[in-house]
Amino acid sequence: MQAGIYLGLVQLLFVTTWTVYVLFLPELARAAGIAPRWVAWILIADQLIFAAMDLALGMAAGRVAHVVGRLGRWIALVGAMSCAAFIGLPFASGSSALLVLIIVWAVSASVLRVPPLLLLSRYAAPAATPWIASLALLGIGLAGALAPLLTINLRGVDARLPFALAGGSLMVAVAAMGWCERHLALAAAAVPARAAPVGPPQSGVVLLAAVFLIALGIQVHIAINSGPLYLRQVGPGLLDMLMPSFWVGFALLVLPAAWLIRAGEPREALVIGAAGGAVCLTLLEVAPGLVTTVALQLGAGGAWALVFAAALNAALEAGRGAAGTRMVGMLFGALALATALRIGMAVAGWPGVAEFARVLHWLPPVAWAAAVILLLLVAGRAQSGSGLRT
Numbered sequence: 001m002q003a004g005i006y007l008g009l010v011q012l013l014f015v016t017t018w019t020v021y022v023l024f025l026p027e028l029a030r031a032a033g034i035a036p037r038w039v040a041w042i043l044i045a046d047q048l049i050f051a052a053m054d055l056a057l058g059m060a061a062g063r064v065a066h067v068v069g070r071l072g073r074w075i076a077l078v079g080a081m082s083c084a085a086f087i088g089l090p091f092a093s094g095s096s097a098l099l100v101l102i103i104v105w106a107v108s109a110s111v112l113r114v115p116p117l118l119l120l121s122r123y124a125a126p127a128a129t130p131w132i133a134s135l136a137l138l139g140i141g142l143a144g145a146l147a148p149l150l151t152i153n154l155r156g157v158d159a160r161l162p163f164a165l166a167g168g169s170l171m172v173a174v175a176a177m178g179w180c181e182r183h184l185a186l187a188a189a190a191v192p193a194r195a196a197p198v199g200p201p202q203s204g205v206v207l208l209a210a211v212f213l214i215a216l217g218i219q220v221h222i223a224i225n226s227g228p229l230y231l232r233q234v235g236p237g238l239l240d241m242l243m244p245s246f247w248v249g250f251a252l253l254v255l256p257a258a259w260l261i262r263a264g265e266p267r268e269a270l271v272i273g274a275a276g277g278a279v280c281l282t283l284l285e286v287a288p289g290l291v292t293t294v295a296l297q298l299g300a301g302g303a304w305a306l307v308f309a310a311a312l313n314a315a316l317e318a319g320r321g322a323a324g325t326r327m328v329g330m331l332f333g334a335l336a337l338a339t340a341l342r343i344g345m346a347v348a349g350w351p352g353v354a355e356f357a358r359v360l361h362w363l364p365p366v367a368w369a370a371a372v373i374l375l376l377l378v379a380g381r382a383q384s385g386s387g388l389r390t
Contacts, residue, residue, distance in 0.1 A: 003124075003184050004135030006176065007116055011136055013170040014112045015143030017086055019150055020166045024159040028089060032098040040347045042099075046106045047340035051333040053110030058118070058329015071122070072181030075115050079174035082108035087167040090159040112170075114332050116177065121316045121328065123184035127262065129316055134258035134309050141254055141305065144247030148240050204327060206378045207267070210371035211311045212334040214274055217364035217371075218304055219342035221281060222246055224351050224360055226297070233290040245294050249301025250308075257306040266314035271375045273306030278368035285361060 026039050034042075085105040092098035117136060124132050154162050230242045261269045280300040287293040315327035350356035 003119075003180050004132035006173075006180050007119075007132070007136035008139035008142075010112060010116055010170070010173050010177075011139035012143045013139075013166065013173055014109070015140055016146070016150070017083075017109075017166045017170055019143065019147045020154070020162045021086070021089070023151055023154055024090070024162070027159060028092070028098060032092060032095045034095050034098070040343055042102065044340045044343050044347070046102070047336045047343065049103070049106040050110055050113065051336035051340070053107060054114050054333040054336060055326075055329045057110055057114050058326050058332075071115060071119065072178035075111050076174050076177040078108050078111040079177065080171055082112065083167040083171035083174065086170075087164055090163050112174065114329050116180070117312065117316070117328055119181050119184050123181070124316075126317070130258040130261040130309065130313050131255075133312050133316065134254050137254050137305065137309055137312070138251060140308075141247050141251035141301075145244040145251055147247075148243045152240055204330075206374050207270075207311065207314060208330055208334050210270070210274070210374045211307070211331060212338055213367040213371040213374075214277070214304070214307055215335045215338035216341060217277075217281065217367035219338050220345070220360055220367075221300070221364040223342055224346070225364065229284055229287070229293060230290075233293055242294065242297075245297040246301040246304075249298035250305040251301075252298070253302030254305035254309055257302075257309040260306065261310055261313050266310045266317060267375065267379065269306055269310035270314065271372060271379070273303045273310060274368050274372045274375065277303030277307065278365050278372060281365040281368060285365070 022043065025042065026036060029039050029042070030036065082105055085101050085108060089098065089101050089105065092101050117133070120129055120132055226243060226246065227239060230239055234242065257269070257273075260272070277300055280296045280303060284293065284296045284300070287296055311331055312328070315331045345351070345360070350360060
């Protein structure tokens with residue numbers, strides 16, 4: 001469990017650096033002489049880099065993980081490079097220097113997304129994997145819940161201070177990645193090697209498609225729909241206090257999600273979470289009051305926690321070595337692509353066009369419902385195939 005807490009801290013600090021980056025990027029771009037219209041395109045490029053690197057690192061990490069300590073040291077080294085580039089962003093003079101640092105940061109920061117979680121695929125015992133993975137995801141939920149508070153308190157602050165604090169803290173945390181790998185390896189020394197589960201070959205592709213639909217729905221819900229939903233009930237002054245509700249629900253339910261996954265099977269938990277999220281997101285469109293709206297936001301966040309944890313466990317359980325690392329890389333790549341697509345929608349001005357706005361309001365529940373149908377179809381085919389084999 002110590003490794004899970006440590007991985008959660010790394011994810012908390014990493015997502016916090018992203019929050020700081022998004023908050024100050026317009027200011028940094030303006031100081032470097034970059035027109036405001038390019039800021040969103042830079043964010044899209046960041047996500048596309050993350051997606052490409054997630055896949056590449058998922059494949060490459062499996063090749064260096066056969067020696068205990070090597071993957072952890074590699075993550076620590078590249079992670080330190082990423083933090084150094086991040087800390088240097090406010091000091092960049094000119095557009096070329098800023099863009100080079102952003103590219104270096106985005107490419108090297110990807111090592112803090114997928115590779116740390118691949119340590120679980122390599123070493124963690126099957127019974128411990130859901131708990132450790134959920135502790136790691138807890139850091140993401142806490143960072144999401146704290147993001148609005150950071151945004152409020154950092155407005156008007158000299159960018160060099162938050163960049164130094166966030167980047168420096170992450171650099172110190174990442175330095176212990178080798179310890180984390182050795183700790184997991186020692187804990188797994190007496191555990192027999194697990195076999196990769198047998199399933200239909202298309203199940204991994206459908207899992208990724210379902211997660212992409214769910215992630216796209218969540219991106220649209222949080223960034224585009226949640227504000228207007230709250231503004232039906234309250235004034236703008238309370239918006240910053242209410243916006244974290246979704247991530248509070250995520251943080252509260254991500255650890256209980258590990259129990260549900262451990263008691264059943266990751267794909268079953270994935271269907272339950274997706275179905276519950278589809279219901280919450282649908283009811284949010286017709287919620288009669290603030291209490292109901294907040295409760296449904298908490299429920300939607302909890303559903304995303306179950307989906308994320310179940311999808312991660314399903315990817316980790318794809319097998320040790322190349323199979324597991326590839327799946328985790330593709331999973332995070334799908335999340336990055338969903339984020340890039342949502343930012344692209346904002347760049348295209350869809351939320352401000354009445355016809356598109358109506359579509360976007362119903363996109364999250366429809367996307368989640370479509371994901372449930374995909375997952376149920378794969379489950380049905382798997383059971384049918386199992387029956388034929390017997």
